[in-house]
Amino acid sequence: MKNKNLLSIEHYAESFGTNKHKPKDYIKYLKRCVSLKETYISNNDEENAKRCLLLESILQIQHNYLKTYKLILKNKHDSAWSCIIDIENEIELIKPYIEVDFAKYKLDIVKDKNTKIQTLFPYTLFFSAGYTVGNYRCSICGEVITLRHRCNHKKGQIYNGRWCFWIKENITNFDHVAVVTNPKDKRCIPKEFNGKRFDFSVVDELVIHIKRPYLNWDLKWSKLRHPHDLFKDVKETDYCPCGSDKLYKDCCLKESGVLRPHVDFDFGQGFSDNPNIIKYHYPKSKDNVSAFKSDMQGIIMTMK
Numbered sequence: 525m526k527n528k529n530l531l532s533i534e535h536y537a538e539s540f541g542t543n544k545h546k547p548k549d550y551i552k553y554l555k556r557c558v559s560l561k562e563t564y565i566s567n568n569d570e571e572n573a574k575r576c577l578l579l580e581s582i583l584q585i586q587h588n589y590l591k592t593y594k595l596i597l598k599n600k601h602d603s604a605w606s607c608i609i610d611i612e613n614e615i616e617l618i619k620p621y622i623e624v625d626f627a628k629y630k631l632d633i634v635k636d637k638n639t640k641i642q643t644l645f646p647y648t649l650f651f652s653a654g655y656t657v658g659n660y661r662c663s664i665c666g667e668v669i670t671l672r673h674r675c676n677h678k679k680g681q682i683y684n685g686r687w688c689f690w691i692k693e694n695i696t697n698f699d700h701v702a703v704v705t706n707p708k709d710k711r712c713i714p715k716e717f718n719g720k721r722f723d724f725s726v727v728d729e730l731v732i733h734i735k736r737p738y739l740n741w742d743l744k745w746s747k748l749r750h751p752h753d754l755f756k757d758v759k760e761t762d763y764c765p766c767g768s769d770k771l772y773k774d775c776c777l778k779e780s781g782v783l784r785p786h787v788d789f790d791f792g793q794g795f796s797d798n799p800n801i802i803k804y805h806y807p808k809s810k811d812n813v814s815a816f817k818s819d820m821q822g823i824i825m826t827m828k
């Protein structure tokens with residue numbers, strides 16, 4: 525039996541991506557969802573408590589999707605990036621649950637855009653803290669988990685309206701920060717490198733064209749020769765700005781231009797219609813991804 529309040533939250537989440545959806549009502553429905561969940565938990569109604577918990581995640585994903593674009597427009601790219609990674613993590617968390625109809629809540633579209641927009645950000649290297657975890661503790665039963673002892677709960681599963689996760693305890697040897705390409709937490713990003721801010725012009729270009737939050741878009745990466753004029757500061761004996769390990773004079777200088785990543789954007793009308801209007805964008809700056817990559821790879825900073 526479904527409660528009327530629960531149905532109203534489901535309807536709200538289903539309206540996402542349509543003109544009926546009111547982003548401002550998010551807090552109201554989220555609060556309703558949380559308080560309903562607590563009631564179900566105290567009544568030991570596991571099934572409905574789980575339904576509320578999953579709905580809570582769906583509402584957060586939808587909210588963060590809209591928030592991402594707002595943050596980029598406000599020039600808060602690092603916060604927008606955190607939002608994008610939160611969406612990714614939350615989607616991974618609820619994906620195993622067949623109860624969640626991805627199409628109904630437009631989560632399939634959100635997932636697709638959320639993956640694609642990441643390719644427009646200049647981050648390719650991340651920080652990863654080096655430390656030793658003494659032990660983990662189960663968030664459900666509170667038991668200590670060691671190599672020899674595990675409780676009966678599984679990480680990422682729902683038990684009476686609560687997610688099971690492992691809490692890290694007795695952290696020691698917090699002694700270094702490594703620069704890695706595949707971090708556990710993609711939110712640990714550098715803010716600048718060599719005193720230079722990252723170049724967000726490509727992601728800005730996309731967002732400027734997204735006039736309404738539910739406008740559909742797509743992108744395709746390829747490589748194109750960019751005019752040598754854009755690379756006037758690069759000496760013939762410098763490394764080629766295309767990112768190859770050859771010298772400029774032995775590489776792209778011999779060609780009509782520098783082979784660089786290029787992205788095509790494609791914009792549609794509605795949220796789920798096929799994109800049909802094509803716009804082009806050539807990355808303008810020479811501070812590209814590969815420059816940061818070759819500069820920073822393999823650096824390990826030791827903390828004192």
Ligand SMILES: [Zn+2]
Nearest residue numbers: 662665675677
């Ligand atoms: Zn446990």
Ligand SMILES: [Zn+2]
Nearest residue numbers: 764766775776
């Ligand atoms: Zn080259």
